[in-house]
Amino acid sequence: xxxxxxxxxxxxxxxxxxxxxxxxxxxxxxxxxxxxxxxxxxxxxxxxxxxxxxxxxxxxxxxxxxxxxxxxxxxxxxxxxxxxxxxxxxxxxxxxxxxxxxxxxxxxxxxxxxxxxxxxxxxxxxxxxxxxxxxxxxxxxxxxxxxxxxxxxxxxxxxxxxxxxxxxxxxxxxxxxxxxxxxxxxxxxxxxxxxxxxxxxxxxxxxxxxxxxxxxxxxxxxxx
Ligand SMILES: *[C@@H]1O[C@H](CO)[C@@H](O)[C@H](O)[C@H]1NC(C)=O
Ligand SMILES: *[C@@H]1O[C@H](CO)[C@@H](O)[C@H](O)[C@H]1NC(C)=O
Numbered sequence: 381x382x383x384x385x386x387x388x389x390x391x392x393x394x395x396x397x398x399x400x401x402x403x404x405x406x407x408x409x410x411x412x413x414x415x416x417x418x419x420x421x422x423x424x425x426x427x428x429x430x431x432x433x434x435x436x437x438x439x440x441x442x443x444x445x446x447x448x449x450x451x452x453x454x455x456x457x458x459x460x461x462x463x464x465x466x467x468x469x470x471x472x473x474x475x476x477x478x479x480x481x482x483x484x485x486x487x488x489x490x491x492x493x494x495x496x497x498x499x500x501x502x503x504x505x506x507x508x509x510x511x512x513x514x515x516x517x518x519x520x521x522x523x524x525x526x527x528x529x530x531x532x533x534x535x536x537x538x539x540x541x542x543x544x545x546x547x548x549x550x551x552x553x554x555x556x557x558x559x560x561x562x563x564x565x566x567x568x569x570x571x572x573x574x575x576x577x578x579x580x581x582x583x584x585x586x587x588x589x590x591x592x593x594x595x596x597x598x599x600x601x602x603x604x
Contacts, residue, residue, distance in 0.1 A: 404473035404495070404557050413438040414467035425558070426463065426470045439468035447550070448480045453601040454489055455482035455543070460604060463558040475558055479551045481505065481543035488541040488603065489564055496560035498533040498553050500541070502526060505549025511539035538565060562604050571600030 405425065413434045414426030429438070441461050448457040462475035469475055475496075479488055500509065502525045510522035511533050524544065525531055533539040535556070543549040569581065570592075578592045585592070 404559075405471055406473070407471040411468055412471045414463055414470035426467070428470070429467070434468070439466060441465050444476075444478050444552075447548070448478070450480050450482040450486055450548070452603065453599070454603050455486035456480060456488045456541075456603050458488065458562075458604045462555075462560065469558045472558055473556060475555045475560060477553050477555065479541065479553065481507065481541070481549040481551075483547055484543060484545065486543035486549060489566060490538050490540045491562055491564040492536055492538050493533075493555060493557070493560040493562060494536060496555035496557035497535040498539070498555050498560075500525075500531050500533065500551050500553040502529045502531075503550040503552060505543055505547055506545035507549055507551065508542045508544045509533075509540065511537045513537065564600070564602065564604075567600040567602060570595040570598065 409431075411431075411434070412425075412428035413431075415429045417423070417427060444459065444461065448459055450457050457480045459478040459480075460475070461477065463469045466475075480486075481488070504527055507525045508522065509525055509531055510520055513519045513521070514537070523529075523531060541551065569576070575596050578589055578596065581587070581592045581596075582589045587595075
């Protein structure tokens with residue numbers, strides 16, 4: 381009986397760990413440069429281009445040195461470089477972004493990446509950054525970053541960056557997915573299309589219904 385229990389626990393652990401370590405699929409060849417899907421067919425990732433037709437263009441993206449315009453409601457702009465911009469990233473489990481922040485107050489609003497851990501490198505400026513751990517602790521971990529500093533946002537956790545310096549700020553970040561995904565909390569909750577029933581948000585956020593109506597009427601800028 382004890383032996384059987386041991387085998388069962390071992391089996392459950394093995395299943396759990398194979399799920400825990402799930403990430404972007406590993407390539408089974410040198411590369412699998414993405415081509416667009418045929419209508420009505422879906423794969424977990426993208427179809428591969430014939431390797432004979434692949435060229436350096438499939439692995440290249442220029443211009444990440446160019447500052448982006450941050451005159452928008454949140455004062456930041458994300459320039460993604462993932463499998464959409466570089467089809468050669470398909471199956472490779474990695475991507476990159478550049479983030480520009482307006483002087484004092486430029487914000488990359490609280491958001492999560494459902495499929496990636498992020499390693500952020502500050503090139504210019506001073507950023508107040510943070511993430512919140514999951515329930516029930518919901519512990520806030522923050523740091524003020526300066527040029528040369530690197531900070532990690534673990535996969536799935538809500539995080540943000542806020543420019544607390546007087547000048548523009550610029551950061552680059554590596555993400556552990558070819559397609560990290562972004563869920564901006566305010567946009568998803570108050571700006572969904574169609575809107576979430578206000579009774580749900582009134583109870584969930586313990587707000588007056590008029591505040592929920594006000595929030596649902598706002599324009600939720602997407603900085604990505
Ligand atoms: C796929 O199609 C979209 C829109 O039609 C286009 O912007 C994109 O560059 C295409 N990607 C590839 C890898 O061909
Ligand atoms: C930045 O964007 C704003 C708003 O769209 C625009 O008014 C402004 O001219 C742009 N600035 C530059 C330098 O392109």
